[in-house]
Amino acid sequence: MSRHAALRTVVRRRAKVDAADRLKLAEALLGTDDLATCAQRALDWLGRAAGATRGLCLVGPPDTPTVLEPIATLGVRGPRVQSFTLDLEAHDDPLVAASIGLGASIFGRNGRPAPRTPLESGRFIATPLHARQTLEEYPVGLLLVAPSDPDVEAEAKWVAGLLGPRLTALRAAQRRQEGERRILRERTLLYNIINAVSDPILLTDTEGRITVANARAEALLSAGDDEGRRRAIALNNMLFSSALTRRAIEGAEPWRHELLLVDPVDGSDLLFELLSTVTVDPREGTGIVSILRNVTDLRRATQEIEENYRKLRLAEADARAERDRLDLIIDSVADPILVTDPNANIVMMNAPAERLFTADPAAGAEARRTVQANDAHFSSFVSNLFFEPGAMRRSGSIGLVDPRTGAPLPVEAISGKIVSEHGEVTAIVTILHDRTEELERARLYEELKRASSELEQKVREATAELTRQNELLRRSHFEIEQASAAKSQFLANMSHEFRTPLNAILGYTSMLLKGVTGELTPHQRRNLERVDSNGHHLLAIINDILDISRIEAGKMPLTLTQFDLKDLVAEVLAEVEPIISRSQLAVTSQLAGDVPLLKTDRQKIKQIVINFLTNAIKFTPQGSVEVRAGYMPDMDHIAVSVADTGIGISPEDRERIFEDFRQADNSPTREYTGAGLGLAICRRLAGMLDGAITLDSEVGRGSTFTLSVPREVKRA
Amino acid sequence: MSPRRAPAAKATPVAAKAPLILVVDDFADNREMYSQFLSFSGYRVAEAQNGHEALEKAFELAPDLIVMDLSLPGLDGWEATRQLKADDRTRVIPVIALTGHALAGHSKGAMDAGCDAFITKPCLPERLLEEIKSMLKG
Numbered sequence: 008m009s010r011h012a013a014l015r016t017v018v019r020r021r022a023k024v025d026a027a028d029r030l031k032l033a034e035a036l037l038g039t040d041d042l043a044t045c046a047q048r049a050l051d052w053l054g055r056a057a058g059a060t061r062g063l064c065l066v067g068p069p070d071t072p073t074v075l076e077p078i079a080t081l082g083v084r085g086p087r088v089q090s091f092t093l094d095l096e097a098h099d100d101p102l103v104a105a106s107i108g109l110g111a112s113i114f115g116r117n118g119r120p121a122p123r124t125p126l127e128s129g130r131f132i133a134t135p136l137h138a139r140q141t142l143e144e145y146p147v148g149l150l151l152v153a154p155s156d157p158d159v160e161a162e163a164k165w166v167a168g169l170l171g172p173r174l175t176a177l178r179a180a181q182r183r184q185e186g187e188r189r190i191l192r193e194r195t196l197l198y199n200i201i202n203a204v205s206d207p208i209l210l211t212d213t214e215g216r217i218t219v220a221n222a223r224a225e226a227l228l229s230a231g232d233d234e235g236r237r238r239a240i241a242l243n244n245m246l247f248s249s250a251l252t253r254r255a256i257e258g259a260e261p262w263r264h265e266l267l268l269v270d271p272v273d274g275s276d277l278l279f280e281l282l283s284t285v286t287v288d289p290r291e292g293t294g295i296v297s298i299l300r301n302v303t304d305l306r307r308a309t310q311e312i313e314e315n316y317r318k319l320r321l322a323e324a325d326a327r328a329e330r331d332r333l334d335l336i337i338d339s340v341a342d343p344i345l346v347t348d349p350n351a352n353i354v355m356m357n358a359p360a361e362r363l364f365t366a367d368p369a370a371g372a373e374a375r376r377t378v379q380a381n382d383a384h385f386s387s388f389v390s391n392l393f394f395e396p397g398a399m400r401r402s403g404s405i406g407l408v409d410p411r412t413g414a415p416l417p418v419e420a421i422s423g424k425i426v427s428e429h430g431e432v433t434a435i436v437t438i439l440h441d442r443t444e445e446l447e448r449a450r451l452y453e454e455l456k457r458a459s460s461e462l463e464q465k466v467r468e469a470t471a472e473l474t475r476q477n478e479l480l481r482r483s484h485f486e487i488e489q490a491s492a493a494k495s496q497f498l499a500n501m502s503h504e505f506r507t508p509l510n511a512i513l514g515y516t517s518m519l520l521k522g523v524t525g526e527l528t529p530h531q532r533r534n535l536e537r538v539d540s541n542g543h544h545l546l547a548i549i550n551d552i553l554d555i556s557r558i559e560a561g562k563m564p565l566t567l568t569q570f571d572l573k574d575l576v577a578e579v580l581a582e583v584e585p586i587i588s589r590s591q592l593a594v595t596s597q598l599a600g601d602v603p604l605l606k607t608d609r610q611k612i613k614q615i616v617i618n619f620l621t622n623a624i625k626f627t628p629q630g631s632v633e634v635r636a637g638y639m640p641d642m643d644h645i646a647v648s649v650a651d652t653g654i655g656i657s658p659e660d661r662e663r664i665f666e667d668f669r670q671a672d673n674s675p676t677r678e679y680t681g682a683g684l685g686l687a688i689c690r691r692l693a694g695m696l697d698g699a700i701t702l703d704s705e706v707g708r709g710s711t712f713t714l715s716v717p718r719e720v721k722r723a
Numbered sequence: 724m725s726p727r728r729a730p731a732a733k734a735t736p737v738a739a740k741a742p743l744i745l746v747v748d749d750f751a752d753n754r755e756m757y758s759q760f761l762s763f764s765g766y767r768v769a770e771a772q773n774g775h776e777a778l779e780k781a782f783e784l785a786p787d788l789i790v791m792d793l794s795l796p797g798l799d800g801w802e803a804t805r806q807l808k809a810d811d812r813t814r815v816i817p818v819i820a821l822t823g824h825a826l827a828g829h830s831k832g833a834m835d836a837g838c839d840a841f842i843t844k845p846c847l848p849e850r851l852l853e854e855i856k857s858m859l860k861g
Contacts, residue, residue, distance in 0.1 A: 503794065503823035510823065510845040511752040517847045518756065523763045546845055 028056050032166070036173045042066055045177065046079035046148070049170045054081045057162035059152045061126050065093055066136075066148035066174060069181055075106070075149055077125070088125040095145055105133035106149045113160065126153045132160050134167040138175035147175045207279075207299040210286075215248045218294060227268060227277075227299075239271040247281075251295060254283055266299065278303040343418075343439040349393065349432050351386045360439070363407055363416070370410065377410040385420075389435055392422050399424050404442070417442040498556040505549050513542045551684035558691045565695060567720055569606045572636050572645060573598055579616050580634070583624070590624045593631040602638045602645060606719040611692045612647070615700075618685045619649035619712045627653030627709070638718070644698070648713040655706040665690050665700070689714075696720055742787035742859055743767040747777040747803070748821070749795050753844075757790060760848035761855070774798025778806055781813050788855055793822040793833060801836040808837030817858045821846060 032052045039045050046064035053059040062081035067074055075093040095103055101122050105112035114122065115130030124131065131153035135146040150170065152163040198221075201208055207224035211217050220228060227243050246268055254262045266281040283297040334357075337344055343360035347353050356364060364385065366378040384405050392401045402421040409416045422437040516539045519527065527535065557563040576596055580587075587594045605612075616634070623632045630652030637646050656664060665686050686700075693700050698716030744766045748754035751772075758768040769784050771777040774795045781789060789807070793800035800820060807813040820838035830841045840854055 506823035506844045507750055507753065511750070511756055513845045514753065514756040514760070514848050517849065518760050518763070521849070523760060 028052075029165075032056075033169060036169060040177060040180070042174055042177050042181070043078040045173055046170065049150075049166050050079050050081040050152075053152055053159070053162060053166055057159050057166075059154075059159050059163070061131075061153045063088070063091075063125055063151040064136075064148060064170075065091075065151070066178075067095075067145070069178065069185060072145050072147075078148075080125075081152075083125050083127070085125075091125050093149065102133060102149070106135050106146055124151060126151055130154050132163050134163050136167055136171035136174055138172050147171060147178055206301065209247075209297045209299075211251060211295050211297065213293050213295075215251055224299070227271065235274065236271045239269040239274060243268045243271070247297075250281055251283070251297070254281075254295070265302070268299075276303070277301060278306045340438075342441065345385070345437045345439075347386075347389050347435045347437065349434075351389050351393075351435075353382075354434070362411065363409070363439075366410060373413070374410040377408045377413065381407045381410070385437070388420055389422055389437060392424065392435060393432070399426075405439070407439075417446060494556075498553065502549060502553045506546075509542060509546055509549070513539065513546065516542060548684070551688060554688050555684065555691070558688070558695065563692075563695065565608045565720065566610060567606055568609050569604050570609050571604055572602050572647070575609065575613055576616070576634055576636060576647070579613060579620060583617060583620050586621060586624055590627075592624060592627055592629070594620075594624070594633075595631065596634040596636075598635070599637040602636055603718060605645060607696050607716060608720070611696060612714070612716070615689045615692055615714050616647055616649070618689050619647075619714070622685060622712070623649045623651035623653065623710070627651040630709070639715075643718050644715050645718055646713055646715045648711050650709065650711040652709040655708050656702065656704040656710055657706050661702050661704065664702075741765055741767050743769060743784060744855065745769045745771060745777065745780055745784065745786035745789045747771045747774075747789065747795070747800070748792040749773055750792070753792070757848060757851060760852065764852055766855075774800065774803035777803050781807055781816065782810075785812065786816060788858055789816055789818045790851065790855070791818050791820050791838065793820055794824070801832055804833070804836045804838055819851070819854055819858065821851075 032049065035048045035052070036045050039048065046066065050059075050062040050064055053062055059081060061083050062079075063077050063083060064079040065075035066078045068076060073095045075095065077088050077091055080088055093100070093102055093106065095106060097103055101112075101114070102124070105114075112133045113130070114133065131151050134150045134152070136148040136150055137146050148171075150163060150167050152159055201219070201221040202223075204221060205223060207227055208219075208221045209217055209224045209228070210219040217224075217228065228240060228247060246266060250264055250266050254264065262281075262283050264281045264283075266279045268277045268279060269275070270277050278301070279299040280302045281297055281299055283295050285293060286296055287293050337357040338359075340357060341359060343363055344357045345353055345360045345364070346355040353364060363381050364378060366375040384407060388401075388403065388405055392398060395401070400421065400423045402419065405418050405420050407416045407418055408414070418439040419442050420437055420439050422435050424432050425434040425436060427433045516535055518524065519535050520532065520539060554563070576598060580594070580596060620632065620634065632649065632651045635646075635648045635650065638644075639646060690700050693714055693716065696716045697720060698714060701713045701715065702710065703713070704710035744761050746754055746757050746761070746768060747770075748757070749772050754770055754772070758770055761768045769780055769786060771780045775798050777789070777791065777795075778798070780786070791800045791804055795803070798806075800822075804818050804820070807816065807818065817839040818837065819840040819842060820833040820836075821842050821844060822833070823844040830843075833841045840858060842851065842854060
């Protein structure tokens with residue numbers, strides 16, 4: 008009954024629950040940071056304000072949130088409470104179902120069996136404790152309150168709504184503190200480890216500022232007490248930053264570099280090997296981890312070893328240099344040099360000798376045989392010197408073969424004995440001299456001699472051939488001369504054959520005209536005169552042809568005499584007088600006063616001048632003809648010109664008129680008679696006298712023919 | 724030189740004492756032409772056709788002058804002249820050589836043979852007459 012009365016009391020007291028009580032609970036919950044205290048105050052409030060007789064608050068420990076354990080009790084205690092746990096993984100447990108539900112579950116009412124709990128009584132309310140009124144996987148705890156009462160149920164729900172978030176918040180804070188403690192522990196451990204390392208270790212940021220440094224690093228790089236220490240540390244910092252800067256520039260990783268620092272304690276040099284690696288952390292950013300390894304002692308030891316090694320090398324080099332010098336001298340001798348012991352074994356040789364007496368391992372069997380043969384020849388030569396006790400030297404020829412080329416190598420060998428103080432032969436030195444060139448020279452000389460004699464023979468043959476050709480040429484020349492002579496003879500004969508009948512024609516005509524056979528009628532006389540005229544013309548042509556053939560055959564003799572040009576001109580004018588008087592022309596002569604005596608062929612000069620004059624008269628219908636003569640001292644030439652006022656000669660005809668059988672007008676109906684050989688002959692005659700004929704003419708105005716010849720013909 | 728202007732010669736009667744000219748030429752037309760003109764000019768004329776005849780006539784007639792053509796059949800003019808000049812009976816008789824050969828060698832050969840003058844054909848009768856006159860005068 009009392010229990011019922013108590014219930015009623017609760018109900019009554021329940022009605023007294025007001026806002027102030029609720030505020031008090033809320034303040035009490037916020038006023039404590041401990042989960043158990045919080046839970047206990049909530050249970051106590053339910054017992055006092057809502058009339059709950061028993062209660063139990065279950066909360067999961069921080070590390071295992073799936074197992075709920077009692078942390079506060081109301082009206083119950085003892086071992087059952089101590090040992091009670093609720094495994095949230097056990098899904099068939101009705102309490103677990105209540106824990107993970109949203110609202111409160113009432114057990115022991117309406118015949119629903121209550122699970123075993125430390126609350127003992129059959130009825131109780133199980134309310135899950137959540138942070139908020141949302142479904143979470145696991146609640147932070149479970150609130151069990153008995154006896155079942157509608158007011159208690161509602162109050163339990165309200166308390167759970169207040170307690171759940173608070174416990175959750177406290178649990179979270181609890182966990183955070185736990186984490187921080189763990190991090191601190193790890194950090195301390197890390198520092199201890201780093202500090203325990205005997206090498207300085209540093210972490211620097213990208214700016215080169217030191218973020219982390221172990222004790223060894225700090226000893227080197229962190230500010231010290233006294234002045235000396237500070238300076239050393241400043242210097243070390245500078246050296247270290249500089250090394251890091253270089254590392255940043257070079258950018259290779261991992262990066263190894265030697266760094267020389269100063270010991271801040273005693274000021275001695277410390278050599279470190281700086282090994283730095285770039286670390287990239289998403290939160291902390293890029294940094295450089297540098298480890299300095301003290302290699303001062305190592306370096307010192309290394310240097311000592313190196314120095315000892317260097318000394319050793321120097322001593323060795325000195326010893327070898329002496330030998331090398333000797334080798335060099337021997338090797339620089341182009342001739343092979345060999346030193347043999349008394350058993351004729353080679354003990355030393357220079358490079359040229361090696362080529363002859365050692366086989367390249369890579370060389371073929373042929374080269375090895377050659378080397379053996381060379382060796383045999385050489386040994387035999389040297390041995391002979393041993394068998395001549397008195398002789399100190401020996402020289403001779405050896406026929407060796409070059410192993411590289413297989414070419415024969417004749418050499419001149421000179422061997423000399425080296426005798427010890429005790430008079431015994433210790434070695435034999437042999438020098439071989441290549442005789443190839445010498446022999447080649449001799450061969451070339453022989454060849455040259457042979458070539459020379461061949462050449463001589465060829466020259467002899469060529470000379471003989473030349474002689475033969477000359478003979479042929481001479482004969483052929485003779486034949487040509489004969490032919491030329493035959494031609495001249497033919498022309499002479501022809502001339503004779505023409506002249507004989509012409510002599511009769513002209514003779515009889517002349518006699519008839521002279522009236523030898525009686526007087527002639529005028530008609531007969533005219534006709535006879537024509538016969539006579541044509542006969543003379545024919546004779547002139549024959550004479551001209553004869554002249555040309557004589558000149559060409561070289562049978563026109565030059566008859567040189569000394570004479571006065573003035574006389575010659577007078578003679579010509581006198582001879583041509585009959586033609587002049589028939590012509591009605593004014594023919595004059597003009598002679599310079601300074602013309603010296605000439606020495607040339609008078610007859611030929613005369614012939615040319617007569618030709619000029621008769622031509623001028625023939626081709627000048629009216630006007631005048633003038634014969635001029637002058638002397639040109641600068642050339643020592645005389646010039647005789649005949650100038651007329653005749654028909655003139657056109658430029659295109661000026662050369663033609665000097666050709667054989669030419670007149671300017673060569674047509675059959677031409678106006679002027681004449682064979683046209685006159686100027687051709689004149690030009691040839693002038694040539695014989697080393698002179699020339701020039702012509703100056705203008706059509707319709709007249710012509711001037713000029714003969715220019717040396718005053719004296721130089722040749723016979 | 725031109726005959727046209729020469730004055731016509733007058734025929735002269737041949738005097739008994741007129742000089743005797745022996746004309747030697749194998750070509751009858753020339754020989755007779757000269758003979759005719761020389762006769763016309765007042766000379767006595769004898770003729771020979773070749774070298775042998777010339778020698779015979781020369782020895783036989785002892786002419787005052789001989790006109791000798793050099794190209795003769797058989798004994799030629801050079802040889803005939805040489806023989807005449809070699810003989811005492813005929814050595815003094817002047818010989819005028821006549822030739823149709825105009826080459827220089829002929830003239831020299833004629834002089835070497837002993838000819839006293841040398842004329843190249845064609846030779847007009849007047850020209851020969853002048854030469855004869857000048858020869859006989861000397």
